[in-house]
Amino acid sequence: MSRTDKKQALLDTALALFVSQGFYATSTASIAKQAGVATGTLFHHFSSKDELMQQLFLSIKQEFADAITSQINQQSDLKADTQHLWQVAINWALSNPLKQEFFQQYSMSPSIPSEIRQQAMNSILSFMGELILRGKKTGELADYPPSLMQESCHGQYLAATRYFLDNPNKWQDEIYKQASFSMFWNAMKA
Amino acid sequence: MSRTDKKQALLDTALALFVSQGFYATSTASIAKQAGVATGTLFHHFSSKDELMQQLFLSIKQEFADAITSQINQQSDLKADTQHLWQVAINWALSNPLKQEFFQQYSMSPSIPSEIRQQAMNSILSFMGELILRGKKTGELADYPPSLMQESCHGQYLAATRYFLDNPNKWQDEIYKQASFSMFWNAMKA
Amino acid sequence: MSRTDKKQALLDTALALFVSQGFYATSTASIAKQAGVATGTLFHHFSSKDELMQQLFLSIKQEFADAITSQINQQSDLKADTQHLWQVAINWALSNPLKQEFFQQYSMSPSIPSEIRQQAMNSILSFMGELILRGKKTGELADYPPSLMQESCHGQYLAATRYFLDNPNKWQDEIYKQASFSMFWNAMKA
Amino acid sequence: MSRTDKKQALLDTALALFVSQGFYATSTASIAKQAGVATGTLFHHFSSKDELMQQLFLSIKQEFADAITSQINQQSDLKADTQHLWQVAINWALSNPLKQEFFQQYSMSPSIPSEIRQQAMNSILSFMGELILRGKKTGELADYPPSLMQESCHGQYLAATRYFLDNPNKWQDEIYKQASFSMFWNAMKA
DNA sequence: CATGAATGAGTGTTCATTCAT
DNA sequence: TATGAATGAACACTCATTCAT
Missing domain, CATH: 1.10.357.10 (Tetracycline Repressor, domain 2)
Incomplete structure (x- = not known):
């Protein structure tokens, strides 16, 4: 998975989870996990939630x-x-x-x-x-x-x-x- | 302050804080404090946030x-x-x-x-x-x-x-x- | 219910609840409630849990x-x-x-x-x-x-x-x- | 301190505190503190108390x-x-x-x-x-x-x-x- | 860049106890 | 005596964020 892929996977996953569970009920850890990357990786692409x-x-x-x-x-x-x-x-x-x-x-x-x-x-x-x-x-x-x-x-x-x-x-x-x-x-x- | 007053004060304060800060950014402690009651009192009137x-x-x-x-x-x-x-x-x-x-x-x-x-x-x-x-x-x-x-x-x-x-x-x-x-x-x- | 009755009811209820749920999992409020008395009454008969x-x-x-x-x-x-x-x-x-x-x-x-x-x-x-x-x-x-x-x-x-x-x-x-x-x-x- | 060390330190500390104070009288915070790790770390290794x-x-x-x-x-x-x-x-x-x-x-x-x-x-x-x-x-x-x-x-x-x-x-x-x-x-x- | 263990401040909630009625 | 609303300290647990590897 390329860099761009990972960033896009994070965005896609965040969209799905934010819509179904809400912003606050969605942890960054769960986004990373479901996107198939490590928790820390999310913060390489986005400085914060x-x-x-x-x-x-x-x-x-x-x-x-x-x-x-x-x-x-x-x-x-x-x-x-x-x-x-x-x-x-x-x-x-x-x-x-x-x-x-x-x-x-x-x-x-x-x-x-x-x-x-x-x-x-x-x-x-x-x-x-x-x-x-x-x-x-x-x-x-x-x-x-x-x-x-x-x-x-x-x-x-x-x-x-x-x-x-x-x-x-x-x-x-x-x-x-x-x-x-x-x-x-x-x-x-x- | 009568019983009803306290419950109403909590509702009023919650309204103000939920609107200005959002539901998740508003802690139950802050609602209680601003309503002038103890934290526990909120849960006496409402079983949960x-x-x-x-x-x-x-x-x-x-x-x-x-x-x-x-x-x-x-x-x-x-x-x-x-x-x-x-x-x-x-x-x-x-x-x-x-x-x-x-x-x-x-x-x-x-x-x-x-x-x-x-x-x-x-x-x-x-x-x-x-x-x-x-x-x-x-x-x-x-x-x-x-x-x-x-x-x-x-x-x-x-x-x-x-x-x-x-x-x-x-x-x-x-x-x-x-x-x-x-x-x-x-x-x-x- | 006489005074003694209430005290005995509290002891009986406490026994049942302590055995089935454990001491710490049993709240004084639940003992009082199930014994049919008010929360405060428990503390008239016993100075503490x-x-x-x-x-x-x-x-x-x-x-x-x-x-x-x-x-x-x-x-x-x-x-x-x-x-x-x-x-x-x-x-x-x-x-x-x-x-x-x-x-x-x-x-x-x-x-x-x-x-x-x-x-x-x-x-x-x-x-x-x-x-x-x-x-x-x-x-x-x-x-x-x-x-x-x-x-x-x-x-x-x-x-x-x-x-x-x-x-x-x-x-x-x-x-x-x-x-x-x-x-x-x-x-x-x- | 390696990963295994931290988990073991938590188990050791929990043993000592549970025995001396009892399960309910021992807070997770005190276990973590005495084990020399952060509160969150306990829950990283054990999903609950x-x-x-x-x-x-x-x-x-x-x-x-x-x-x-x-x-x-x-x-x-x-x-x-x-x-x-x-x-x-x-x-x-x-x-x-x-x-x-x-x-x-x-x-x-x-x-x-x-x-x-x-x-x-x-x-x-x-x-x-x-x-x-x-x-x-x-x-x-x-x-x-x-x-x-x-x-x-x-x-x-x-x-x-x-x-x-x-x-x-x-x-x-x-x-x-x-x-x-x-x-x-x-x-x-x- | 990527990882994931570690962090610790912050949260909702509980509950023994008090006290005005 | 009896009540039960009120209290607030204490708790288990979460989670955005960091950083050594």
Whole structure:
């Protein structure tokens, strides 16, 4: 196992254990053991348990951002573009349930410094931010205060992924898929 | 200090410390000390730290439910009733910022058994549930799957309170107040 | 329940719990609760947990001594008298299994001050001591050092009660009953 | 200090403290401190205080068994062999007073699971068991029930070691040494 | 870099004992 | 006397972190 492999194994194991048991209930020893390395090795790659958590948080955020970016191509009308983004984002969540659950659990938790959380949130919301701006200019979207709109969008996204994560087969049901987007879109519509 | 006072002092102190430092970073000793009682006293009232957490969670949930119930009088048209409920709920959150923050932090956290969380969530959502049903019957609200609608409502409520908690003076601004309700209402509107 | 009743209830309960769970694993609160009195009441009757233990130890010792004394009537020859004493003592142990087990467990334990234990042991052995003296004078018993003989007697008595306590029905079997006494007697015989 | 040294130091210290203060009155912290290691180290070698106790019990039992086995050579007549065994066993007890006292104190105590105690007792008694069988075949020993005889042997052994431990110089006195064996042998003799 | 035994401060929890009622 | 809530010192045990190998 190469160096990078070991670091990645530690991140993967930490993700699984943090989600299933929580940050504080997961000992560094158990992470190392399940990752197949010695206890001390964890501290060669991460200066502390907190840093492991932060790197994990940021790496997942990055992965999400990369996944979304790679699939976006804004060319149709605003609503179609938004719907595409919505589906791509929820697809990612359903394809990466552990990582999505990690976000749900730790986005509000004091286990992660608020600056790091803020940074991650902004990154997620930046996609929406641009669309909202575009929609306001064309008059398709309502002229609500932007920061409030962003928070609302984020809330809807979290709610939808929570729902479809708990009921994965419902995402195949066009009724549910459409409904979730309709609520999201209508909330912002002019 | 009477018996009830001590128990209540422990709950109050636990609320403050859990919110500001997190559940795991708060020692039972520090709760007791700050509440002005001996360490053992905490365990006289709560069999464990976990049980303290659960009782705290349930007591806050109950307080919220009572506050809402006492101010509800459904008599006008659906939209007016809904707006009233929306404002009452957000008012409560802003009047009880610690308790609201507690919900934000722990509604998804493994520090609280999921059954307890579920129970609390249902209680909160039951108010909305009735209004949604009413709206569907009259045709004022869209016919989306009820469970999905509830999750979406909850998400919007959390997002709005998060926003106004971070920017308390904005709730006095009618523009923001209106906008937050409009997004909530339009999402569900037929 | 009268005062004496409560004190006796505490002693009875303590006996049962000390035997089944051990001295340290039994909390004063559990003794009080199971005896049907308040925690504080225990400390009205016994100044400390240790004193409760000592009073219990001495009261059982006394009960044993009284039971033996009341049934002894030395009139026949030495062997017959000894056999009678042997049977009376073992009968008592089998009729009071909890108390006998208590002795087995605590005769050697540091939970009881050694002076108290010594005092109790002497009381038990005094019966034997007289018989041994008598036997030596008549030449029926061997002329071993008295203190060593006493210790040996005591060891045999503990072994026999241990055995018959674990196999109560064997005491009805004359073969076993006889064998146990034969070993005891032959060990001392001239 | 090597790894094995630390574990052994902990066992040695635990033995000394358990004997002098009792199991419950001895804190794990005090064992570690007196053994010259950190508190955590104790739990690195033993998963709990109870396990330390069990390992201690079994290691002493093993040491006793090894000591006896190494010195046994059955070649003479039964009585001579038995006397040799008796002396070897008591010699061991007197050479290892702490370990013998440990047995006296904990053989009956609930601090040690009864299965472990049983296992240890059987190991000790197995030596005797064989001799008893041999004696019954040759008719030199009485035909008492074997289990009762074993218990009686054990009781005598405990009594004798107790006596000579309390009065060590008496073991040098041939009168006492002979008397102790005579009582043991005559009890079983046909 | 990797290891894992060692560390020791810190944790949740217990429980004999006290004392105001 | 009797009560039982309150006390706080003491405990077994955990775990992030270090460091000699």
